[in-house]
Amino acid sequence: MINMIKSLKSLVLIICASLLLVACGQQGGGAGSKKSKTLANTKKAGFVKCGVSQGLPGFSNADASGNWTGIDVDVCRAVAAATLGDADKVKYFPLSAKERFTALTSGEIDVLSRNTTWTLSRDADIGLTFVGVNFYDGQGFMVRKDSGITSTSQFKSGISACTNIGTTTELNMRDFFNSKGISYEPVAFEKADEVVAAYDAGRCDTYTTDKSGLAAQRTKMKDPNAHRVLPETISKEPLGPVVRQGDAVWEDIVRWSLNTMIEAEEYGITSSNADSMKDSENPAVKRLVGAEGELGAAFGLDNEWSLRIIKQVGNYGESYKKHIADTGILPKRGPNQLWTKGGILYVPPAR
Amino acid sequence: MDIKKFNFGINNYLEDRPKLKKFLPQGLTLLAIIFILGYFTYNAQVNMGNRGIVFGFGFLSQESSFDIQFSLIDYDGSYSYGRAYLVGLLNTILVSVIGIVFATLLGVVVGVSRLSSNFLVSKFAETYVEIFRNIPLLLQIFFWYFAALRALPLPQDAINLFDVTYLTVKGWFVPRFLWTNFSILIGSLILAIVAIISISIFAKKRQETTGERIPAFLISLGIIIILPLLTFLFGGVKLDFEYPELIQQSPTIFNFSGGVGIIPELIALALALSLYTATFIAECVRAGIMGVGKGQKEAAASIGLTPGQTLRLVVMPQALRIIIPPTTNQYLNLTKNSSLAAAIAYPDLVLVFAGTAMMQTGRAIEIVSITMLTYLTLSILISIFMNWYNKKIAIKEK
Numbered sequence: 001m002i003n004m005i006k007s008l009k010s011l012v013l014i015i016c017a018s019l020l021l022v023a024c025g026q027q028g029g030g031a032g033s034k035k036s037k038t039l040a041n042t043k044k045a046g047f048v049k050c051g052v053s054q055g056l057p058g059f060s061n062a063d064a065s066g067n068w069t070g071i072d073v074d075v076c077r078a079v080a081a082a083t084l085g086d087a088d089k090v091k092y093f094p095l096s097a098k099e100r101f102t103a104l105t106s107g108e109i110d111v112l113s114r115n116t117t118w119t120l121s122r123d124a125d126i127g128l129t130f131v132g133v134n135f136y137d138g139q140g141f142m143v144r145k146d147s148g149i150t151s152t153s154q155f156k157s158g159i160s161a162c163t164n165i166g167t168t169t170e171l172n173m174r175d176f177f178n179s180k181g182i183s184y185e186p187v188a189f190e191k192a193d194e195v196v197a198a199y200d201a202g203r204c205d206t207y208t209t210d211k212s213g214l215a216a217q218r219t220k221m222k223d224p225n226a227h228r229v230l231p232e233t234i235s236k237e238p239l240g241p242v243v244r245q246g247d248a249v250w251e252d253i254v255r256w257s258l259n260t261m262i263e264a265e266e267y268g269i270t271s272s273n274a275d276s277m278k279d280s281e282n283p284a285v286k287r288l289v290g291a292e293g294e295l296g297a298a299f300g301l302d303n304e305w306s307l308r309i310i311k312q313v314g315n316y317g318e319s320y321k322k323h324i325a326d327t328g329i330l331p332k333r334g335p336n337q338l339w340t341k342g343g344i345l346y347v348p349p350a351r
Numbered sequence: 352m353d354i355k356k357f358n359f360g361i362n363n364y365l366e367d368r369p370k371l372k373k374f375l376p377q378g379l380t381l382l383a384i385i386f387i388l389g390y391f392t393y394n395a396q397v398n399m400g401n402r403g404i405v406f407g408f409g410f411l412s413q414e415s416s417f418d419i420q421f422s423l424i425d426y427d428g429s430y431s432y433g434r435a436y437l438v439g440l441l442n443t444i445l446v447s448v449i450g451i452v453f454a455t456l457l458g459v460v461v462g463v464s465r466l467s468s469n470f471l472v473s474k475f476a477e478t479y480v481e482i483f484r485n486i487p488l489l490l491q492i493f494f495w496y497f498a499a500l501r502a503l504p505l506p507q508d509a510i511n512l513f514d515v516t517y518l519t520v521k522g523w524f525v526p527r528f529l530w531t532n533f534s535i536l537i538g539s540l541i542l543a544i545v546a547i548i549s550i551s552i553f554a555k556k557r558q559e560t561t562g563e564r565i566p567a568f569l570i571s572l573g574i575i576i577i578l579p580l581l582t583f584l585f586g587g588v589k590l591d592f593e594y595p596e597l598i599q600q601s602p603t604i605f606n607f608s609g610g611v612g613i614i615p616e617l618i619a620l621a622l623a624l625s626l627y628t629a630t631f632i633a634e635c636v637r638a639g640i641m642g643v644g645k646g647q648k649e650a651a652a653s654i655g656l657t658p659g660q661t662l663r664l665v666v667m668p669q670a671l672r673i674i675i676p677p678t679t680n681q682y683l684n685l686t687k688n689s690s691l692a693a694a695i696a697y698p699d700l701v702l703v704f705a706g707t708a709m710m711q712t713g714r715a716i717e718i719v720s721i722t723m724l725t726y727l728t729l730s731i732l733i734s735i736f737m738n739w740y741n742k743k744i745a746i747k748e749k
Contacts, residue, residue, distance in 0.1 A: 098706055102715045105404070126713025127404040148602035158598065158606040160521060165693075165702060166710030170417045174428045186418045187616075189696045190706065198696070201501040202520050203615070205604045246401050 036249035050076035138233035162204035439703035458632025639674035
């Protein structure tokens with residue numbers, strides 16, 4: 001009898017607990033409110049939850065002691081500097097291509113900055129919002145130099161191509177080979193390291209992904225000089241940070257953290273001269289370093305949010321030089337140059 | 352209120368109603384389960400609604416627009432996601448069937464070998480079991496794919512077996528069979544099988560009634576060889592081969608074309624799954640044989656059965672009853688473990704459907720539920736078959 005009562009009691013407990021859960025769950029919803037729930041949660045947690053790659057030199061890569069660096073990482077650092085006042089207050093979540101969107105929509109991370117291509121279906125269909133472009137890329141092919149292939153026009157039917165699953169690469173590859181009437185063998189791996197290992201071992205004749213990725217992965221190969229990235233670009237791959245749909249304020253914070261870095265470069269504001277720029281004659285510059293206007297108020301941030309980004313993370317040019325140019329991945333900026341210098345980096349004005 | 356009194360109140364109330372007392376806890380538990388499931392569904396719906404995600408299976412008929420490396424049915428990117436699912440499912444079944452067949456053969460041999468009186472044989476079997484069952488399966492898959500198969504040569508230096516099959520890092524290339532009048536051959540095979548079954552029934556009856564033994568095995572062997580051979584001679588059945596040929600694509604890139612290419616991913620996965628699972632099956636077999644009483648063997652010997660007959664007629668029928676249930680578990684494990692294929696690019700259900708298709712459509716909840724249901728169905732089918740077989744060989748009380 002006593003057992004009987006005990007089991008009854010535990011049942012009552014279970015039911016109470018599930019009632020509580022429902023109450024919590026309903027709190028979790030609530031879109032469209034003026035205040036940013038993500039910002040409030042981030043402040044409460046004390047760090048920005050940032051989804052990055054599992055290791056792509058120049059974009060997001062961890063060193064031996066676990067410090068993450070790269071231009072994708074810098075976006076998250078900028079968000080942390082703007083919202084929490086310290087660019088180091090970021091928690092990184094290494095994600096595979098397959099996991100990344102689910103991690104974001106389920107709330108495991110709040111910013112996805114993981115060399116992710118902005119496409120219509122991703123933006124519109126699956127609860128994501130792209131906030132901008134931090135790297136203009138395109139898909140290319142890598143081959144072994146001794147194969148004698150110098151152009152994709154020399155590809156012949158029966159070629160085997162290694163790539164990652166769950167990427168736009170898989171789709172572009174099919175479009176490309178179909179349009180040329182070439183039959184091919186797609187070998188798709190889950191992790192980039194496995195793709196590189198398989199290609200390096202001769203399983204595939206060519207390795208295809210974004211050109212920046214090819215350049216970065218080449219540095220991991222046994223003999224980087226034995227490989228050649230072919231000149232053709234077969235697709236547009238605008239890579240940029242992504243946020244969940246439904247928190248417009250958070251979306252704006254991430255968008256303008258990135259824009260601030262690019263705009264700062266345009267106006268010549270760097271991490272070292274940012275403080276002195278407060279006395280600039282140019283109102284646009286003064287706004288960016290927080291000496292004029294009330295730009296932060298719109299997001300619920302203080303007025304020095306952009307100054308902190310520039311001081312702690314640097315402008316886009318500094319970030320690119322440090323992570324991509326100086327590491328030898330892509331010394332030339334190409335399209336990722338400011339519009340004023342012949343590139344296509346053009347952001348709306350911060351005013 | 353006095354809780355003790357209240358409790359006794361309930362007790363007395365239930366004590367008077369034994370039926371209610373029996374069903375109340377079960378009913379409450381069921382309610383709680385339904386409630387929790389309902390909560391999860393509701394929560395998922397609310398959250399998906401907030402993020403603008405629509406639930407639905409309409410995507411299955413959309414064009415997939417990605418290619419798959421290896422498929423048993425016609426497929427390319429112009430087919431639907433539903434078709435891609437089927438491709439992945441068939442690939443999963445293929446590697447599971449191959450794995451189960453080889454794991455069983457190897458497992459039985461090793462299991463019997465462990466009981467061998469030959470020191471070398473039994474120690475060898477023991478060492479194999481201890482090594483392969485104690486290394487995580489994923490590592491073994493990586494080993495066979497990245498270490499062992501990677502040591503194979505490029506196509507131009509292929510390991511050449513009799514000029515018909517070639518083993519390379521890009522796969523194992525074997526001749527393709529080109530049949531003429533294949534249906535006649537299949538017909539003759541069916542005829543042969545029917546004949547063999549009737550002969551064995553006849554032989555059994557004959558032995559039971561007269562004690563006379565008919566060499567049914569030899570006759571059957573003859574039928575299954577001679578009947579199809581006759582169709583080659585008189586039935587117009589012809590077999591031609593299409594051999595793989597080396598073609599040059601660039602100064603250093605060579606590939607085989609023609610024939611059938613068995614991709615190294617399939618070889619590595621099937622190898623790893625069979626070698627790993629065989630160790631567990633071997634232990635099941637050993638347990639089964641050891642579980643048959645010693646007296647059974649001695650009794651069989653005393654009525655003049657040969658060691659072969661003892662094993663076939665006395666030991667194995669009893670051992671199988673011990674072997675089958677745990678071996679069913681191993682078959683289920685093997686099938687589920689085949690999902691590790693994603694690590695080495697073998698296009699199974701998880702890689703193709705819960706991988707690429709999920710990423711291209713973003714339908715995580717739909718695709719993961721379909722995939723889970725599929726594995727559940729596969730496992731249940733295997734269980735049903737094995738339970739049927741187990742019942743069939745169970746002791747029939749007469």
